[in-house]
Amino acid sequence: MVSNRLPVDRVTAHDGTPSWKPSPGGLVTALEPVMRSNDGVWVGWTGTADDPQGPFEADGMRLHPVPLSADEIELYYEGFSNDTIWPLYHDVIAQPAYSRTTWESYVEVNRRFAEASALAAAEGATVWVQDYQLQLVPRMLRERRPDLVIGFFNHIPFPAYGLFSQLPWRRQIVEGLLGADLIGFQRRADAGNFLRAVRRLFHVQTPHGRVELPAAGDGKWPNSMSDQPRTVIARHFPISIDASAYTALVEQEAVRARAAQIRHDLGNPSTIMLGVDRLDYTKGIGHRFSAYAELLKEGKLDVDDTVLVQVASPSRERVETYRALRDEIELTVGRVNGEFGTIRHSAISYLHHGYPREEMVALFLAADIMLVTALRDGMNLVAKEYVATRADDDGVLVLSEFAGAADELKQALLVNPHDIEGLKRAMLAAVHMSRAERRARMRALRKKVLTHDVERWSRDFLGALAAARPTPSAVAAAEVE
Numbered sequence: 001m002v003s004n005r006l007p008v009d010r011v012t013a014h015d016g017t018p019s020w021k022p023s024p025g026g027l028v029t030a031l032e033p034v035m036r037s038n039d040g041v042w043v044g045w046t047g048t049a050d051d052p053q054g055p056f057e058a059d060g061m062r063l064h065p066v067p068l069s070a071d072e073i074e075l076y077y078e079g080f081s082n083d084t085i086w087p088l089y090h091d092v093i094a095q096p097a098y099s100r101t102t103w104e105s106y107v108e109v110n111r112r113f114a115e116a117s118a119l120a121a122a123e124g125a126t127v128w129v130q131d132y133q134l135q136l137v138p139r140m141l142r143e144r145r146p147d148l149v150i151g152f153f154n155h156i157p158f159p160a161y162g163l164f165s166q167l168p169w170r171r172q173i174v175e176g177l178l179g180a181d182l183i184g185f186q187r188r189a190d191a192g193n194f195l196r197a198v199r200r201l202f203h204v205q206t207p208h209g210r211v212e213l214p215a216a217g218d219g220k221w222p223n224s225m226s227d228q229p230r231t232v233i234a235r236h237f238p239i240s241i242d243a244s245a246y247t248a249l250v251e252q253e254a255v256r257a258r259a260a261q262i263r264h265d266l267g268n269p270s271t272i273m274l275g276v277d278r279l280d281y282t283k284g285i286g287h288r289f290s291a292y293a294e295l296l297k298e299g300k301l302d303v304d305d306t307v308l309v310q311v312a313s314p315s316r317e318r319v320e321t322y323r324a325l326r327d328e329i330e331l332t333v334g335r336v337n338g339e340f341g342t343i344r345h346s347a348i349s350y351l352h353h354g355y356p357r358e359e360m361v362a363l364f365l366a367a368d369i370m371l372v373t374a375l376r377d378g379m380n381l382v383a384k385e386y387v388a389t390r391a392d393d394d395g396v397l398v399l400s401e402f403a404g405a406a407d408e409l410k411q412a413l414l415v416n417p418h419d420i421e422g423l424k425r426a427m428l429a430a431v432h433m434s435r436a437e438r439r440a441r442m443r444a445l446r447k448k449v450l451t452h453d454v455e456r457w458s459r460d461f462l463g464a465l466a467a468a469r470p471t472p473s474a475v476a477a478a479e480v481e
């Protein structure tokens, strides 16, 4: 497994004592159970500048750190990954920066990840590269290790060619990805956008999601990066969660008691709405606040019996767009609470923290309505976590049609978060929905999430990868049969 972050980040206490905590974001949450059930090595960054940490074990996983300097964090991670690719791939919600300096750092760091992976991988191993920070790694790795089977999964959207074509390094990115045998995307539309980019840039056909590459050396481009022609497959594989871990937590008495305590601490309102997001401009937190504030203003909701709890976990705090977003969101919270709050009740309970999974499950259980109003989101695993938690077949999911999860969770109340009136209508419909309708919708949602869990996702991806490029041992076994 190769990803920008390892599943744990280094933390250093005030007295200098080091320890490890789970890394932020849905990627690690999804991949950790996959790695626990496979005997493999995980290559990635420890989250700290110039960390001299060598290979180590954590929670039974073998981790191989790739060190990043302070400059590389600024240029490769905060710069090219999160100030260029992230906004570009999320439909330019924020303006991407196109900087040659950050691009050079991205190339250099991708090269180091490829080298570290080439060193860590056994002969004929399967290497699974994750996400937009490492799009050049598949090609760089294939050039170093043609024996490897290489998969790539893009956790975020892949934009339409009209936007992708803005990127000055669009060819290099596509060539980098084509080093893989299988390229996975969240939604069918993402895979379609990528294949269109391949067709537009290289004037080749892509029937049934297949890109046929000619042998290197026959002068055609893109070439296969090997002396044989090669096929690359691009397809969608919607990611999911370890659903059974959530259903197991719901059964814990302490978690259920905590949910009841949360309701009590919030003043036992009739309706608790909940938002849980990394503090990111793609998540539509401001749109959700606007709709909620208008409903309060119009008297359609009342702070005496409604509260919106917003967990906004800190993210990418040194990137200017994220700082500006934090200021904007916190200003809005202050205004809404100032205008509509009372001595007894706040309109919005805003928490700028990350919480352990037990606390999140208790919050999901306590919440009558879950608001996922992303303007663009690869998948949104929080939506699936809420559903997995609601073993009581209760609760209403309001879900943006621009989140990948909307392709699967069709029984949610689907919304266009840009349409504030539509969002208000959906919020009110959720507040007033009958128990019978809540149950029917949640049952259907749960069926989907519980049967399409992360184990199935990784099995599907790895199965398709093995079929796309059988390892020498699989070929030998098939010949014996």
Ligand code: F6P
Pocket (backbone or CB within 6 Å): 004, 005, 024, 025, 026, 027, 028, 131, 132, 155, 156, 315, 316
């Ligand atoms: O899935 C999107 C993603 O960027 C992951 O790659 C990442 O691990 C997570 O969100 C959190 O972001 P970051 O690593 O920048 O804190």
